[in-house]
Amino acid sequence: MTSLTGTRALTRLALRLDRVRLTIWVLGLAVMPMGTAANYQKLYPTDADLQAVKGVLTNPSLVALSGPLFDVSIGGLTAWKIGITEFILIGLMSLLTVVRHTRTEEETGRLELLRATVIGRHAPLTAALLTAALADVAIAVLIALGLMATGLPVAGSIAFGVATGLVGLLFAAIAAAAAQLTQSARAANSIAGAILGGTYLLRAAGDTGPTWLSWLSPTGWALHLRPYGGERWWVALLFVGFAAVFAAAGYALADRRDVGAGLIAERPGPAAGAPSLRSPLALAWRLHRGLLIGWTVGLALSGAVLGGAANSINSLESPNQQLTDVLTRMGGKAGLTDAFLAAIFGIVGMVAAAYTVQATLRLRQEESSGRVEPILATRVGRLQWAASHLAFALFGTALLLAVAGLAGGVVYGAEVHDVGGQAGRVFGAAMVQLPAAWVLAGFGMALIGLFPRLSTLTWAALILSVLLVELGALFGLNQYVLDIVPFAHVPKLPGAAFSVTPLLWLTAVAVALGAAGLFGLRRRDMPVA
Known part of the structure; x- marks a missing residue:
């Protein structure tokens, strides 16, 4: 052999x-x-x-x-x-x-x-x-x-x-x-x-x-x-x-x-759990912290690099209809720099949603590996366990977008000598992506609770979102097709008129999907291989 x-x-x-x-x-x-x-x-x-x-x-x-x-x-x-x-x-x-x-x-x-x-x-x-x-x-x-x-x-x-x-x-x-x-x-x-x-x-x-x-x-x-x-x-x-x-x-x-x-050996844990691990949320923090820190550093660098690139868009000498078409497909109409910032932070939002999906699917990973059974054998309930992980999927995404928006806003503001005025605008362009990312968390939770073997389709939903947002208009797809993507409903900030209505609807959809998933998780057998 x-x-x-x-x-x-x-x-x-x-x-x-x-x-x-x-x-x-x-x-x-x-x-x-x-x-x-x-x-x-x-x-x-x-x-x-x-x-x-x-x-x-x-x-x-x-x-x-x-x-x-x-x-x-x-x-x-x-x-x-x-x-x-x-x-x-x-x-x-x-x-x-x-x-x-x-x-x-x-x-x-x-x-x-x-x-x-x-x-x-x-x-x-x-x-x-x-x-x-x-x-x-x-x-x-x-x-x-x-x-x-x-x-x-x-x-x-x-x-x-x-x-x-x-x-x-x-x-x-x-x-x-x-x-x-x-x-x-x-x-x-x-x-x-x-x-x-x-x-x-x-x-x-x-x-x-x-x-x-x-x-x-x-x-x-x-x-x-x-x-x-x-x-x-x-x-x-x-x-x-x-x-x-x-x-x-x-x-x-x-x-x-x-x-x-x-080859990188995992450090052996102490014989007795530390007092800081006495709650499901503390355990979830121990499991998610490395991922969250890595993503935070990456999004901060990405926001700074892309924000720093925004200033040169103003060097275009003769905007024309073709330029308008290109920038419209990229994400906005209200000025060249604003359109560019809306486009790049739309992309940042979808990148941050990859963390959202990864953190949400940690629930399924813990279940399929058998590690959730000893936890549920204690006084910890299913909903309490699931909520501890969802907290990092939801609020961790908010942290990533906040860091990316601040980094991009500060760098861009420094280039145009208006940090105070631009940092808030760019920060807002990043944070409006949050409800759309939350929809993916809700979708993942719904699959975990109702159809656990199909939970990896959450990644397919994210990839479909990227493709439709980036290429849907170029391919001339019907608006009804594009509307299935949560990121298509995000206001194109900065520059475009801000409306809170689509953000509320996206949040409501995320809550409904998450609630359906939690309901299913509470009623189905565990674990499901």
């Missing part, structure tokens, strides 16, 4: 388990570039129309948000608009896939049962990497074929597909290494996810400042492969080299630890 014995069987098992999940990811990521290109062909039918937006899209503020525009063409505009979104999403898909079939399998004990059969030591990790790689390659091929089908140049279409697939392969390898470090799948996802978020900030800083910073970021490499803008095929070697390094590190680290253990 070799270390790879059983790889084929485990790969087939992983593909079977993920057949629905990966099919949705692959089709969604493959269709978006093709749909974007087709719609841009309708919006900008002539070269004159394209040239009219050239000055807009090379503005430093928009470059920080979406990257540089390398060619004024339908292909170049498509790569500019959808590129960063594709790279972030395929990186997320790949890292989640690898961690799910490695660390999650170990954490639940299923991998230990499998390894009692004829399974080589490296087979599970190899199968996870192959599963992610097959999905990445499928996405790359379908993207290239779809873009060519819209009439775009062959070389640029292949380059865009290759860039997207290589980002996925690299983050699959990064996740393979991260999965060896900790005993928790949640922690492994957090490490790989933090690296993914950091690459976006490095790319934004490098594209608007010191260029070398962009070359430290894989998302920056993908852009600088330059689809439709004079392709630089040699950039692909950076992905191949670093993916090989991280994958090799994953295998090497796997050889240095026991099954179920991580």
Whole structure:
């Protein structure tokens, strides 16, 4: 028996388990570039129309948000608009896939049962990497074929597909290494996810400042492969080299630890619980604090970087109808800077909602792992236990948005020499996103209480929200379709007229969904595997 014995069987098992999940990811990521290109062909039918937006899209503020525009063409505009979104999403898909079939399998004990059969030591990790790689390659091929089908140049279409697939392969390898470090799948996802978020900030800083910073970021490499803008095929070697390094590190680290253990050992707890852990809320704080602190630091940095990029939007010399169209799709009409701030803090709101979902689903994780049973065997009731975790999902999100809004407002205010006047406006633009994020918490709670096995669909709801908000108007979707997304009802602050009514409705929906979930949790059997 070799270390790879059983790889084929485990790969087939992983593909079977993920057949629905990966099919949705692959089709969604493959269709978006093709749909974007087709719609841009309708919006900008002539070269004159394209040239009219050239000055807009090379503005430093928009470059920080979406990257540089390398060619004024339908292909170049498509790569500019959808590129960063594709790279972030395929990186997320790949890292989640690898961690799910490695660390999650170990954490639940299923991998230990499998390894009692004829399974080589490296087979599970190899199968996870192959599963992610097959999905990445499928996405790359379908993207290239779809873009060519819209009439775009062959070389640029292949380059865009290759860039997207290589980002996925690299983050699959990064996740393979991260999965060896900790005993928790949640922690492994957090490490790989933090690296993914950091690459976006490095790319934004490098594209608007010191260029070398962009070359430290894989998302920056993908852009600088330059689809439709004079392709630089040699950039692909950076992905191949670093993916090989991280994958090799994953295998090497796997050889240095026991099954179920991580290289970063968890500290043993005291023999007796501290007085500070005598309540469900105190225990929830112990479980959530690392995640909350990490997200707080990340959102503070994101708010500061994006807020600092807002001032240069005023340097546009000749606003025109194309500019209005672009900024309207990004989130507002009341002035260039206000529209940009509304757009970026709409994005920040959806990023913060990822924490909301993660914190809410901790309830399901505690249940499926069996850790909730000893707690409920005491005087702690189900509702009290659930409320302790929901408190961090709800108020933790409020903290994240507050920190991001303050950081962005202070940095932007300092640039325009009006900290007192601008900090409050930008803070408000961040905080109006809160009820929309709470709707996702309510939706997650409803699934946990009523349909616990479907609770992971909360992530699907967040991804659908991102896609519809960012691309719904571009694709010309009916407003009734867009209205299913809670973030579509958020006032476009600063600049737009503020109305408290949609925020109250969003809060009411969140409360109703949460109450339904708590009602179901109280009446159903626990735990549900």
